Amino acid sequence: MRFGLAIAGPVLMAAAGAGAQILEFSGDASLQARWYPESPAFPGQRSSTGGLVVEPTLYGDIAPSASLTVTALYRYDSADSRRTHADLREAYFLTHGDWGENSWELRLGLDRVFWGVAELHNLVDVVNQLDLVEHPRDRPKLGQPMVHLTVSGDWGIAESFLLPYHRKRTFPGRSGRLRSSLPINDDGRYESGAEERHVDLAFRYSHSVGLLDFGLSAFVGTSREPSFLLGRQSEPSSAIDAPAILAVGRDEPVVDAGWGEPVPYYEQIRQFGFDAQLTTESWLYKMEAVHQTLKHI
Structure with a gap:
């Protein structure tokens, strides 16, 4: 059950030289409730919860070819203290221009990026x-610090990313x-000695040819999807080889009494991806494929 309110409107518009500077505020606020007809599976869980969600956005034109966008999120949950949290979804500076017959765009700060067609x-x-505390299926995203450069033309769109900081799931x-x-442990461990400060790189090329839209992508760095470590071992340097540790598959930790809380473990990976969508009069044909390897360091 959800009751919501959306607000939007200009806050300030002031003449400045040849142009105008505009500051706009918008956002969503909602009261939410959940009720589960089945009894809780584990001690401490409730059959119903309530909460508040506020997601304001501030947008400002600071120059003819530059703007600033800030989107924050705050959630209060009456049952799960981890679900009560705040996050900066977006907080980036955007500038753009022309480069010969091509256009370019540069974003600096926290942003959300979507790749794929499925x-x-x-x-x-x-x-x-x-x-995941927001929703396990809708897959909402945390804001990612990045330098994001986009160059586009008749030949397609090329995007390059420098990602200086990793965020834990x-x-x-x-x-x-x-x-x-x-219950999964809040702390995460990293394969890289730089931990969350490892600098990741990503690239994507996309184009449309007739009815076909496709994209080619590459990523090198810290995986966003963790494996899980189980056991009493606490030293990350020896976690992989220690007999008291069991590394299990991604998405769902294996249940084994006595192992303790699963600890997320973020590996170094290389991933190459391809996505495509063919649009016809009655059907959309979609495909996504990846080749991923571990990047041992």
Whole structure:
């Protein structure tokens, strides 16, 4: 159940030289409630929860070819303390211009990027981290710090990304109804010695040819999708080889009594992706494919 309110409107418009500077404010606010007809599976869980969500956006034109966008999110949840959280979804400076017959655009700051064509699961979408405490299926994204350069022309669109900081995936706490059998530890471990400050690189080329839209992408850096470590071992440097640690598949940790809380483990990967969509009068044909390898360091 959800009751919401959306607001929007200009805050300030002032003449400045040859142009006008505009500051706009918009956003959403909603009261939400959940009720589960089935009894809780684990102690500490509730059959109903309530909460508040506020997501304001501030947009400003600061020059004829430059703007600033800030989008924040705050959620309060009555049952799960981990689901009560705040995040900067977007906070970036945008500037753009022409380069010969081509156009360019540069974004600096936190932003959300979407790659792919599928509705349910996007294999090629690797830039942003997921905010799973928000929703396990809608796959909302955390804001990702980035330098994002786009160059476009008749030949297509080329995008380059420099990603200087990795964000850990959020998971429901012990009181969350939509959690795994074992509550997942908040702390994450990294294969890279630079941990969350490892600099990642990404590139994407996309183009449209007749009825076909396609994209080619590449990513090198820290995986957004963690594996899980189980056990009492606490030293990241020896976590992989220690017999007390069990590394299990992604998405869902294996349940094994006595292992303790699963700890997310973020590996170094190389990923190459391809996505395509063919549009006909009655049908959309979609495809996503990736080749991913571990980048041992």
